[in-house]
Amino acid sequence: MTQYQEYLGFICNVLESYNKKQVTLTESTDLVADIGLTSLEVMESIERIEDHFDISIPLNILPDVNTVGELARKVHELTQ
Amino acid sequence: MLFDKFQSMVDFRAELAERGVKPFGAVTEEIYSATEGRVEGRDVILAGTNNYLGLSYDPRCIAASQAAAQRWGTGTTGSRVANGSFSEHQALEADIADFYGVDHAIVFSTGYAATSGMCATLAGPGDVILLDGDSHASIYAGVRLSGAEIIRFKHNNPDDLAKRLRRLGERAADALIIVEGIYSMLGDVAPLQEIAAAKREFGGYLFVDEAHSMGVLGETGRGAAQAAGIEDDVDFVAGTFSKSLGGIGGFCVSPHAELQAIRFCINAYIFTASSAPSVIASTREALRIIRAEPQLRQRLWDNANRLYSGLAGLGLRVGPSASPVVAVVLEDRERTLACWQALLEAGVYVNMVVPPASPSTYCLLRNSVSAAHTPEQIETMIAAYAALQDAGLLPAPGQA
Numbered sequence: 001m002t003q004y005q006e007y008l009g010f011i012c013n014v015l016e017s018y019n020k021k022q023v024t025l026t027e028s029t030d031l032v033a034d035i036g037l038t039s040l041e042v043m044e045s046i047e048r049i050e051d052h053f054d055i056s057i058p059l060n061i062l063p064d065v066n067t068v069g070e071l072a073r074k075v076h077e078l079t080q
Numbered sequence: 081m082l083f084d085k086f087q088s089m090v091d092f093r094a095e096l097a098e099r100g101v102k103p104f105g106a107v108t109e110e111i112y113s114a115t116e117g118r119v120e121g122r123d124v125i126l127a128g129t130n131n132y133l134g135l136s137y138d139p140r141c142i143a144a145s146q147a148a149a150q151r152w153g154t155g156t157t158g159s160r161v162a163n164g165s166f167s168e169h170q171a172l173e174a175d176i177a178d179f180y181g182v183d184h185a186i187v188f189s190t191g192y193a194a195t196s197g198m199c200a201t202l203a204g205p206g207d208v209i210l211l212d213g214d215s216h217a218s219i220y221a222g223v224r225l226s227g228a229e230i231i232r233f234k235h236n237n238p239d240d241l242a243k244r245l246r247r248l249g250e251r252a253a254d255a256l257i258i259v260e261g262i263y264s265m266l267g268d269v270a271p272l273q274e275i276a277a278a279k280r281e282f283g284g285y286l287f288v289d290e291a292h293s294m295g296v297l298g299e300t301g302r303g304a305a306q307a308a309g310i311e312d313d314v315d316f317v318a319g320t321f322s323k324s325l326g327g328i329g330g331f332c333v334s335p336h337a338e339l340q341a342i343r344f345c346i347n348a349y350i351f352t353a354s355s356a357p358s359v360i361a362s363t364r365e366a367l368r369i370i371r372a373e374p375q376l377r378q379r380l381w382d383n384a385n386r387l388y389s390g391l392a393g394l395g396l397r398v399g400p401s402a403s404p405v406v407a408v409v410l411e412d413r414e415r416t417l418a419c420w421q422a423l424l425e426a427g428v429y430v431n432m433v434v435p436p437a438s439p440s441t442y443c444l445l446r447n448s449v450s451a452a453h454t455p456e457q458i459e460t461m462i463a464a465y466a467a468l469q470d471a472g473l474l475p476a477p478g479q480a
C-alpha cells in the first residue's frame with residue numbers, strides 16, 4: 001500500500017462516522033455536496049486526521065479541498 | 081443567482097417575523113439607566129449588554145463627552161494618518177499605555193478594527209498564526225487577510241497548542257499565538273498560565289484580545305493576563321472601548337517599539353476616520369474611573385457570582401465557571417426562541433445566540449451582568465428563568 005492510499009484509507013474511516021446518507025466513499029466524493037458534512041463536522045474530521053498523523057492542516061488549504069482525494073493529497077503533501 | 085446563498089437567511093427571517101419574535105436587532109427605544117430601558121415597547125432589565133461596569137450612562141463620562149463635542153466638534157472627518165489625530169486621541173494613547181505599564185499604544189476607531197487590523201498585519205506571507213478555534217469573528221477576519229499560514233488549536237486547550245508549536249519546529253519561534261481573555265459567548269477564561277508556558281517552551285509571540293476581560297479581571301483591571309500573572313509573556317494586548325468602558329473604539333498596546341511602525345501598515349487604522357473626540361473623551365474618563373474605583377469590579381463579580389449560582393442552582397446548563405457572561409445552553413433552536421421571547425415579555429432582555437455564531441451546534445441565552453445591576457435585578461432575572469421552568473419551556477431542576 002502506498003502512503004497516499006494509507007492516508008485515503010484513514011480519511012475514509014473518519015468520514016464514515018459522519019456518512020449519514022451512506023454514500024460510497026471514493027476519491028471523487030465531495031465532502032459537502034455528497035457526504036453533507038457541516039462546517040463543524042469538517043473541523044472535527046480535520047482534527048482527528050491531524051492527531052492521527054501528527055500534523056497541522058492549515059485553514060488556508062480548505063478552500064482548495066472539496067473531495068476525499070484532494071484531502072488525502074493535501075495530507076500527503078503535509079507529511080512530506 | 082447572486083442572492084441564492086442568502087435564501088436560508090431570508091427564510092429564517094420570515095419565520096421569525098411570522099412568529100413575531102425579534103431576537104436580532106431588537107430596537108431599544110429608551111434608556112433609563114445603565115441597566116434599564118424600553119426594548120420593543122417593553123420596559124426591561126438590560127441583561128444582554130457588555131456594559132460590565134455600567135459606565136455607558138455615567139454622568140461623568142457623559143459630561144466629558146459633551147464638553148469634547150463643544151470644544152472639538154462632532155467628528156474628525158479624517159484618518160489618524162491625515163487630519164484625524166487630535167490631541168485627545170494622542171492623550172488617550174498615552175493613558176492606555178500608562179494603564180498597561182507599556183510604552184506603546186494605538187487607538188483604533190472600533191474594537192473590530194483593532195483586532196482584525198492587528199491580526200491582518202502582524203503576521204504575513206511565510207509566517208504562521210496559531211489561533212484558538214473559538215476566536216471572535218474579527219480575529220478570523222484579520223488572519224484571513226494576513227496571507228500567513230493559519231492553524232487552529234482546540235479551544236482553551238494548551239496541550240493542543242503545545243503540540244502544534246512542537247510540530248512547527250524552528251518556525252515556532254516566529255509564530256503568532258492568538259487568544260482571548262474571557263470568551264464572549266460562554267464567559268470562559270483562557271488558561272493563560274499554561275498558554276504562556278507553551279510559548280516559553282517553544283517560542284512565538286503572544287497576542288491576547290482582552291475585549292471582555294479589560295476592566296473585569298486582574299488586580300488593576302488590565303484583564304486576564306494580569307489575573308494570570310503572565311503579563312511579561314504577552315507581546316500584544318488588544319481590546320475595546322465598547323464594553324467595560326461604555327464607549328466605542330479599540331486599542332492595541334505592546335512593549336515592542338516596533339508597534340509605532342506597524343501602526344502605519346494597518347489598513348484598518350489608515351483607511352478609516354478616527355473616532356469622534358466626544359467618544360475619546362468619555363473613554364478617557366471611563367478609564368480614569370476604572371483606575372480610581374476598583375470597587376466597581378468587586379460589585380460586578382458579586383453580581384456575576386449571584387447570577388451564576390442562581391441559574392446553576394435552578395439546574396440549568398451554564399458555562400464552566402462564574403463570569404460576567406452567564407450563558408444558558410440549550411440544544412433546541414425553537415425552544416431558545418420561545419424562551420427569549422418569554423424573558424422579554426417578563427421584562428428581561430438577554431442575547432440569543434444560534435449557530436454559527438455559537439461555538440458549536442447548541443444555542444445560547446447569553447446573560448451579562450453589570451456592576452450597575454442591583455441585587456434585586458439579579459434576583460428578578462433568576463426568577464424569570466424559574467418561571468420558564470414552571471411554564472415547561474426549560475427543564476425543571478433535576479431534569480436537565
Ligand SMILES: Cc1ncc(COP(=O)(O)O)c(C=O)c1O
Binds near residue numbers: 191193260291328330
Ligand atoms: C473578542 C472580541 N474582539 C473584538 C470585538 C470587537 O469589538 P467592538 O464591538 O468594540 O468593535 C469583540 C466584540 O464584539 C469581541 O468579543
